[in-house]
Amino acid sequence: MESYIKNYFQKQQDTLAGIPAGQISEIIEKFKEALKSDRQIFVIGNGGSAANASHFITDLGKGASDKTYRRFRCLSLNDNVSWMTALGNDYSYEEVFSRQLANFGRPGDILFSMSVSGNSPNLVKALEAADELGMYTISLVGGKVGVLGEKSDLAVVIDDLHYGRVEDAHMGICHVICYAFMENEALQKEN
Template structure:
């Protein structure tokens, strides 16, 4: 067991070390610009990435807002279970983020996601709509990159395909974005 744990941690270190810091800095600047211009920031994801999107919106909306004194207009579109299930049931699960964006998003807003595969149909559909409607788009993906890497305006690739490791690193990136404001470096 100890050998496996050491191997897992070593692989996790490699995944963290693969983070393209210039891309994270650019994403942080996109979030800053949205904040300065009173634009909305939407976070989406599936499974563990949905939880990460929710965590990001909480940290940016509370911790970062408290630190900078001006509120971030941020929400995770993964959090309204009634709306998600109504959209999934009445239309398609592929539309659960797209249809929420159609209600809330405007040109100049920001859409950010974390997706290990980069090819989840509901994320691809939301990003396609966002691109067509003038939103700034940021996709954090795993080594497979997927369709999101071709659609998103900004892409942050974690060079690993292990779901747990990549999801952990995506949360590191979400934290880096938030803490850049909390620690007043952004």
């Protein structure tokens, strides 16, 4: 068992080492622009990525916002269960995010998606809705890349197919984004 555990963590370290820092820097710059222009940031995912979306918004909306000159306007579209079930029941599960964006999304806002496969139908539908609304789209995906990876304005591909390692890498990226605003004075001030 110890050999399995060591091997698992070695593969996790290799996956984390492959995260493209330049693209994460681009995301931080987009978030800086969104903060300055008071744009909304929407985050979505399914399964473990839904939990990551909620966690990310908690850190961005509270932790990072406590340090910046203005609070991030951010929302996980996974977190209103009543609305999601109404949309899924009355329309389809593929529309649970796109229909929320129809209420909230505005040109210049950001849609941030997380998906290991990059092909979740409800995330793809949300991406299409965001494009129609003139939003900027960012996706974190796994090694399969999928539609999200191919069609987002900015896609970060974690070159691994293991769901646990990819989801851990996605959450690591989310933490880096938040802590960039919490720990760098240059990002905390309006300039």
